[in-house]
Every structure is written in C-alpha cells, then in structure tokens.
Amino acid sequence: MWGQIKQALAQSTAQFLTRLASLLPGVVALVLALVVSIILGCILAAIVRRFLGAVQFDQRLARWGVPSLAEWSPANSPTLLVSRAIAAFVIFAGLLIGIAAFDAEWTSLFVRSVFAYIPNVLGAALVLFVGSVIARFLGRSVLIGAVNLNLQYARFLSVGVKWLVVVLAVAMALEHLRIAPGIVELAFGILFGGIVFALALAVGLGSKDLVTKSLERDAQKASAENIEEPFRHV
Amino acid sequence: MEVEPLPQQAQEKIEPAKTADLVIGIVPELDHEALVALRDGLRTLSGSPRVAILIDDRTPQPDPASPEAFEKSGDPFLVPWPKLTPDTPGTPTASMANAYQSVFAACEQFGAQACGVITSKLETASSDWIRQLVRPLLEDGVDLVAPRYARHKFEGLLNSSIIAPLTRCLYGKRIHNPMGPDLGISRRLFQKLTPTDRNPGSAVNRGNPLASIAPGALCNSLQVCEVYVAARIYPATDWTNFSSILAQVLSPLFLDMERYATCWQRTRNSVPVPAIGDPVSVSQETGTVDISRLVESFQLANRDLQEIWGLVLPPSTLVALRKISRLPVEQFRMPDDLWVRIVFDFALGHHLRIINRDHLLKSMTPLYLAWVASYAQGLASAGAATLDQTLERLSVAYETGKPYLVSRWRWPDRFNP
Numbered sequence: 001m002w003g004q005i006k007q008a009l010a011q012s013t014a015q016f017l018t019r020l021a022s023l024l025p026g027v028v029a030l031v032l033a034l035v036v037s038i039i040l041g042c043i044l045a046a047i048v049r050r051f052l053g054a055v056q057f058d059q060r061l062a063r064w065g066v067p068s069l070a071e072w073s074p075a076n077s078p079t080l081l082v083s084r085a086i087a088a089f090v091i092f093a094g095l096l097i098g099i100a101a102f103d104a105e106w107t108s109l110f111v112r113s114v115f116a117y118i119p120n121v122l123g124a125a126l127v128l129f130v131g132s133v134i135a136r137f138l139g140r141s142v143l144i145g146a147v148n149l150n151l152q153y154a155r156f157l158s159v160g161v162k163w164l165v166v167v168l169a170v171a172m173a174l175e176h177l178r179i180a181p182g183i184v185e186l187a188f189g190i191l192f193g194g195i196v197f198a199l200a201l202a203v204g205l206g207s208k209d210l211v212t213k214s215l216e217r218d219a220q221k222a223s224a225e226n227i228e229e230p231f232r233h234v
Numbered sequence: 235m236e237v238e239p240l241p242q243q244a245q246e247k248i249e250p251a252k253t254a255d256l257v258i259g260i261v262p263e264l265d266h267e268a269l270v271a272l273r274d275g276l277r278t279l280s281g282s283p284r285v286a287i288l289i290d291d292r293t294p295q296p297d298p299a300s301p302e303a304f305e306k307s308g309d310p311f312l313v314p315w316p317k318l319t320p321d322t323p324g325t326p327t328a329s330m331a332n333a334y335q336s337v338f339a340a341c342e343q344f345g346a347q348a349c350g351v352i353t354s355k356l357e358t359a360s361s362d363w364i365r366q367l368v369r370p371l372l373e374d375g376v377d378l379v380a381p382r383y384a385r386h387k388f389e390g391l392l393n394s395s396i397i398a399p400l401t402r403c404l405y406g407k408r409i410h411n412p413m414g415p416d417l418g419i420s421r422r423l424f425q426k427l428t429p430t431d432r433n434p435g436s437a438v439n440r441g442n443p444l445a446s447i448a449p450g451a452l453c454n455s456l457q458v459c460e461v462y463v464a465a466r467i468y469p470a471t472d473w474t475n476f477s478s479i480l481a482q483v484l485s486p487l488f489l490d491m492e493r494y495a496t497c498w499q500r501t502r503n504s505v506p507v508p509a510i511g512d513p514v515s516v517s518q519e520t521g522t523v524d525i526s527r528l529v530e531s532f533q534l535a536n537r538d539l540q541e542i543w544g545l546v547l548p549p550s551t552l553v554a555l556r557k558i559s560r561l562p563v564e565q566f567r568m569p570d571d572l573w574v575r576i577v578f579d580f581a582l583g584h585h586l587r588i589i590n591r592d593h594l595l596k597s598m599t600p601l602y603l604a605w606v607a608s609y610a611q612g613l614a615s616a617g618a619a620t621l622d623q624t625l626e627r628l629s630v631a632y633e634t635g636k637p638y639l640v641s642r643w644r645w646p647d648r649f650n651p
Contacts, residue, residue, distance in 0.1 A: 137590065140542065140589070140590070140593050141593065143538060143539070143541075143542075144477070144539070144542065144593055144596045144597050145477075145596070147531075147534055147535045147538050147539055147597075147600065148476070148477040148531075148535075148596060148599050148600070149474075150527075150530065150531050150534060152534065154534070154538050155538045230388045230520050230521065230523055230610075231388050231389075231391060231606060231610070232386075232388065232389040232390065232391065232468035232469070232470070233390075233391045233392045233468075233476070233479075233480075233606075234327075234392055234468070234469070234479055234483060
C-alpha cells in the first residue's frame with residue numbers, strides 16, 4: 001500500500017518536473033524577449049525623444065493646433081508621450097513574442113489575434129489625431145469668421161462646430177476598433193443629431209431675441225453703410 | 235515675379251507694332267476726351283518715345299490708331315488687351331495683380347524701357363497725371379515712380395496705418411504709397427524683380443507683385459521718386475469680405491519681409507524721396523463719424539479671440555488691449571506704440587507660422603478696426619496739418635519700435651513679457 005502511494009507520488013512529481021522542465025525554455029525565451037524588448041524600447045524612445053526635441057515637436061504641435069495632446073501628456077510634453085508610447089509598444093511586442101515562444105496553440109492564436117488588431121488601433125489613433133486637428137482648424141475658422149461678422153454668439157458656434165467634428169472622429173475611431181459597432185452607430189446618430197438639434201433650437205428659439213437683435217443690427221448697419229461710410233481702406 | 239506667357243490673341247495684337255519705348259496699361263475705362271488728352275500729353279514727352287497704351291479689349295475703343303500710323307508717326311498706339319480688368323469683382327488685390335502681370339508681359343514683348351500701370355481714377359478730370367507719372371522714367375532715369383495722392387484723412391487707411399509706415403521703417407525711404415496702385419516702373423527694376431538663370435532667388439510675390447515692387451527697388455538701391463497727384467477715388471468698403479481683403483494685402487507685405495530680411499535689418503532711420511510737382515490740397519471735411527460699431531467689433535473680438543491673440547501677442551500687449559477695450563467709445567484711444575507692436579508681432583507670427591497664416595491675418599481685422607476707431611476719434615475735426623502730424627507721429631513710432639522687431643526676428647524664443 002505504502003509502496004503504491006510512493007510510486008504514485010514519484011510519478012506525479014516526475015510528471016510535474018517534466019512539464020516544468022518543458023516550460024523552462026519558454027520562460028527563458030519570454031524573459032529574454034522581455035529584456036531585449038525593454039532595452040530596444042529604451043533605445044528607440046531615447047532616439048525618438050532626441051529627434052522630436054531637435055525638431056521642436058511640442059512647439060510645432062501647439063502651432064498646428066493640437067495643444068490638447070499636451071494636456072494628456074506626462075509633464076505636458078507630447079514628445080515624452082510619443083517616446084514612451086513607442087517604448088511601451090516595443091515592450092508589449094516583445095512580451096507577445098515571448099508568450100508565442102511557449103509554442104502552445106492558444107498562445108500563438110492569442111498573439112496572432114492581438115497582432116491582427118494592432119492596425120485597427122493605429123488606424124483609430126490616426127483618425128482621432130486627424131479629427132482633432134480638423135476640429136481645431138474648423139473651430140478657429142468659424143470663430144474668426146463669426147467675430148469678424150460681429151456675431152455675438154461666435155464662440156458658441158465655434159465650440160459647436162468643434163464638438164461636431166470631435167464626436168464624428170470618436171465615432172469613426174470606435175467603429176474602426178470594432179467596439180460595439182451597433183451601439184456606437186446608434187449613440188453617434190443620437191449624439192450628432194442631438195448636437196445639431198440643440199444648435200438649431202438654441203439659434204431658433206433660445207437665441208431668438210439675440211438673432212433678431214443681430215439681424216436688426218445688421219440691417220441697420222447695411223443701411224448706415226449705404227448712407228454714410230467715410231472710411232476707405234484699400 | 236514671373237512673366238506669364240502672352241495669350242495668342244495678345245500676340246496678334248502686338249505683332250504689327252513690334253517695339254515700343256514705353257508701355258502704359260490703363261485699367262479704368264477712359265472716355266474719348268480723356269484718351270485724346272492723354273495721347274496729346276504723351277506726345278510732349280522729350281525724345282519722342284514710342285508709346286503703347288494698353289486698354290481692356292472688353293471696353294469700347296474710342297479711336298484706335300492703326301498700327302501703320304503708330305509705325306509712321308510715332309503716335310501713342312492703343313492696344314486692346316485681354317483680361318486687363320478683373321473678371322472677379324470683390325477681389326481687388328487679385329485683379330490688381332492680374333493687371334500688373336498683363337502689363338509686364340506686354341512690356342517684355344514690346345521690349346519697352348519702362349512701363350506704367352494705371353488702376354485708379356482720380357478726383358480731377360484731367361488725365362495729364364498719367365504723363366507726369368511716367369515722365370521721370372524716360373527723362374530722369376528714375377526706376378520707380380510712386381504716386382503721392384492728395385490725402386483725405388479717412389481714405390487709404392490700410393496704407394496709412396501699416397503699408398507706408400512699415401515700408402518706411404523697414405527700408406528707410408519715405409514713400410507715401412509704396413503699393414501704388416498706380417506706378418511707373420523702369421525696365422531695370424522690372425528685370426531685377428524677374429527671376430533669371432543668374433538670380434533665381436529674386437522671384438517676387440506672384441500673388442501680389444505690387445507689394446514687392448518698392449522693396450525690390452529700395453533693396454537694389456535703384457532710384458525712386460514720387461509724383462504729386464490728385465486724390466484717388468477709392469472703392470467703397472466691402473464689409474462682408476473685409477478680413478479676406480486685409481489678409482490679401484498684408485500677406486505679400488509680410489512675405490516680402492522674409493525675402494528682404496537681410497536688407498531691412500541693416501537699414502537705420504529713414505530719408506524722404508524726391509517729390510516732383512506741387513502738392514494738391516483736398517478738403518478734409520467729413521460728416522459725423524460714428525465709431526461705435528468699430529469699437530464694438532473690437533470689444534467682441536477682445537472677448538472671443540483671446541485664445542488666438544494669445545499665441546501671437548505678448549502678455550503686456552494683451553493686458554493693454556484689455557484696458558482699452560474697457561474704455562467708453564468717447565475716450566477710445568489706441569496708442570501708436572501699442573499698434574506698432576501689434577503689427578510687428580503679427581508680422582513675426584506670420585514669419586514663424588505660429589498658426590495658420592490665413593487665420594492669423596484675419597484675426598487681425600478687429601485690431602485694425604480698433605486702430606481706425608482711435609484714429610478717427612483723434613482726427614474727427616482735424617485739418618490737413620494735424621493729419622500730417624498724426625501720420626508722421628505714427629511713422630516715427632514704427633521707426634522707434636524697429637529694434638524690437640529686429641530683436642524678435644533674430645531671436646524669437648527669447649523671453650518676451
């Protein structure tokens with residue numbers, strides 16, 4: 001009886017040790033992949049940081065109208081954000097490669113699906129970035145145009161246009177990420193329609209007096225200009 | 235400034251005449267009497283130069299001399315010219331640029347020594363001023379003849395507030411209307427401005443060649459003079475499109491600051507240029523001037539455009555603007571040095587591309603209107619003498635502020651409170 005127990009224990013210990021031993025190369029490969037990717041990530045991050053610092057990336061980004069990126073960045077520096085994102089990406093890729101080295105079927109499937117998803121993430125990030133730039137540009141265009149037309153609600157119009165574009169960009173990014181596409185479509189439709197409806201209501205009802213006054217003033221201006229406009233500029 | 239190839243239609247018109255010493259492009263429509271008077275006047279030019287007068291081919295031609303008559307008698311010859319007047323109303327700078335391009339192309343084709351571009355109508359009926367404008371080119375060897383219009387205090391304000399004093403402060407010559415728009419230009423100056431194999435970098439503003447003519451002449455040390463002429467008739471202000479027009483005028487001016495940076499940074503002080511003729515006086519009477527709309531426009535912008543102005547203007551300027559925006563209309567004043575700083579900072583912002591250039595220039599409109607309001611307030615009941623003093627004071631403020639511009643142009647990242 002005792003002999004049988006000892007034999008069973010020995011067998012299971014041997015099996016455990018065999019499995020552990022078979023995992024060891026994978027673990028070593030994982031550790032090695034992690035170490036290599038951390039080193040590579042740090043080197044790449046340093047190079048990118050230097051390069052972006054040399055081309056004054058932070059200042060340029062602010063000039064291009066993307067200061068919001070600075071607000072999300074560590075130490076308010078988009079350069080730091082980009083370099084750290086690159087380092088994290090390399091380390092994450094190293095981790096996935098290390099996991100794949102276990103040679104188990106599920107790990108390789110998992111890694112393959114994660115890699116297949118990366119283009120979607122990059123595409124969504126690009127859509128968000130471009131959307132943010134366009135929103136800022138259009139917002140400024142509307143603001144300046146409306147102020148030069150002496151519209152009292154210039155800022156309101158500008159913010160409305162900006163948010164319309166941002167909402168559109170976010171919805172497109174989520175669609176690209178394939179996150180609950182049905183809900184995103186529905187939510188976007190409701191939100192976008194809501195913003196347009198709110199703008200229409202605000203201008204049509206809420207700002208009725210304002211619009212009336214503005215139109216009256218414009219009419220007065222037009223007639224005043226016809227009667228007397230002593231200034232000649234060009 | 236690249237000379238555009240001549241259209242086939244224009245080539246055919248030039249062929250019989252072959253050459254001319256002087257080409258004058260006339261954009262506004264002249265009646266028969268005015269054209270006859272102009273031709274008679276041009277006949278009195280010394281040396282009997284051959285003169286070709288370009289008039290728009292869409293306007294009725296009163297009495298075109300035949301090419302043969304031109305060849306035989308040397309009489310000024312009328313050439314109906316395509317596209318001399320604008321196709322697109324509401325874009326004055328673009329149409330001016332087209333007219334200049336057309337005249338330069340014709341000038342090149344005729345091999346003329348000089349050319350004149352007439353785009354304005356003056357308050358006097360006489361067209362002799364055109365002869366006076368081109369005469370120094372042929373008789374005195376001058377390279378650029380600029381008009382010195384009789385000045386009404388509320389006309390040509392963009393020129394009075396920015397173009398003339400900025401040109402004076404940058405290039406050191408007191409030209410009252412550096413961008414004409416009626417100018418006489420010698421072949422030498424024209425060639426300096428045209429890119430060649432030897433000086434490919436000399437190409438000037440294709441968008442608005444007018445802006446580059448005076449800086450080109452001054453930086454190449456060419457002879458410049460002014461001719462006193464009567465008051466110009468200005469078109470009424472198109473308020474719906476005003477910020478675009480402001481951007482169209484200022485953009486080439488600021489671009490030329492980049493192009494001629496090494497030239498203007500060396501220049502110190504300013505000197506007058508020779509003026510030919512006698513000053514023409516003009517009544518400075520105006521009705522009641524209401525500046526409340528201009529001030530309101532500025533106050534609205536001061537509330538809403540801080541985000542954009544904050545990228546271009548230093549904090550001290552923003553504080554000063556906030557202060558003057560709180561002044562009641564009757565006491566509204568924008569100090570000269572503040573206005574000069576604003577112009578310099580916008581020129582720097584344009585140079586450094588701090589934000590989109592179109593946004594930058596359009597956001598300057600309310601500040602310009604604030605200057606107009608302050609200027610109108612100060613000169614409401616003033617005469618010609620006060621007007622001259624006021625504009626001289628502004629020009630001196632530009633010259634005094636030039637070290638700030640040079641310093642920030644060279645070291646834009648320095649601390650600027």
